[in-house]
Amino acid sequence: MADVFVARSLDEVRFWSRIMKEHSxxxxxxxxxxxxxxxxxxxQFYAIFESIENRANSYTAGTDPQTIRTFNEDTYVAVSHIWAFKRKVLGLILTCQLPGANNFPLLVDHVSREANYFRNRLAELNTGRLEPLPDxxxxxxxxxxxxxxxxxxxxSHLLDPSERKLVQQANEFSHDFDQLLFQAKDLESMRPQSQTAPLLDQFLDQNRFSVKSLRDFKKTAHELIEACRIKSIIHPLLADHVFREAERFLFLIDMFENSLTGKPVPAAHELIMD
Structure with a gap:
């Protein structure tokens, strides 16, 4: 299982260290x-996570697992620090100490949740305590x-208000995913009874359909922003950033689907069952 541990660790760190760098x-x-x-x-955080990203890219699936375990520990510390920084910034915004700044409180909370997720993934990998598939x-x-x-x-909020059609589409996606989230929370509160293969399979299928639609919308928005064809204050890198996260979600949905149905799973993303 050592090779799986190395592959999964490198996959997580390569993806999320870039995300943390861009958050900075x-x-x-x-x-x-x-x-x-x-x-x-x-x-400083940008430089730290760029260094982590470069280190992750320098390792291979054949790297000694202990080297990767130590790397994960170092990365965990860095992620804990950026999480604390993000929460500090959120506190400053919510106590009105940064009037006129342009970071939405929800955006700062959002990026801190992603840092906490990354931190938890590193801890799970190093301890080998990954959740059972249904959970x-x-x-x-x-x-x-x-x-x-x-x-x-x-x-929706970063598009120019005059981009009425795109704003409407973004708002519709917001409503759609709020509803999907409520459904997921319902399934969560019904477990373990809700964790049957048919229900989980339908759950994944429904989410996949909506995520694909949002992914395609993000891809189109990124292309339009890069070509300066729409009015917004969205940085082109931010448009690409959210597109990559949708791609990541789709990849996970497919991985779960394959694990649920017994199909082969790519080694770098293979689930380690308790």
Missing amino acids: LFLKLGFRCDDIQLIQEAN AIIDENVFFLRIMADHAKFI
């Missing part, structure tokens, strides 16, 4: 020009459905 940039762009200390802290299916979907709902809200 987005937070920095939302600070006021005179928030020098916060900007410096964001820059993982529900918990991962509850997490990512909320992330997708948030993305739709951010897109």
Whole structure:
């Protein structure tokens, strides 16, 4: 199982370290020009996670598991620090100490939830205590459905109000994913009785359909923003960022589907069952 541990660890760190690096940039762009200390802290975190990303890319599936275990521990510490930074920023915003800054409180909470998720994944990998498949299916979907709902809200609020059709589409996605999240929470509260293969399979199928639609919307929005064909204050990298997270969710849904039905799972994403 050592090779699975290494592959899964590298997959998680490569994906999420880039996400953390980009969070640092987005937070920095939302600070006021005179928030020098916060900007410096964001820059430091950008450099830290760029270094972690580079280290992860330098390792291979054949790297010694103990080296990866130590790497995960180092990364865990860095993620804990950026989580604390994000929560500090959220506190400053909610106590009105950053008037005029451009980071939505929900966005800062959102990126801190992703940091906490990443931190938990590292701890699970290093201890080998990953959830059984039925619990993982529900918990991962509850997490990512909320992330997708948030993305739709951010897109709606960062598009220029004159982009009425796109704003409407984003709002419709927001409503759709709020409903899917409520359904997922219902399934969560009904467990373990709700964790039958037919119910979980239908759950994944329904979510896959909506995530694909949102993923395609994000892809189109990214292309339009890069080509300067729509009016918004969305950074092109942010558009690509949320697209990649939708792709990640789809990948997990397919992985869960394969595990649930007994189909082969790619080694880097194979589920380790308790």
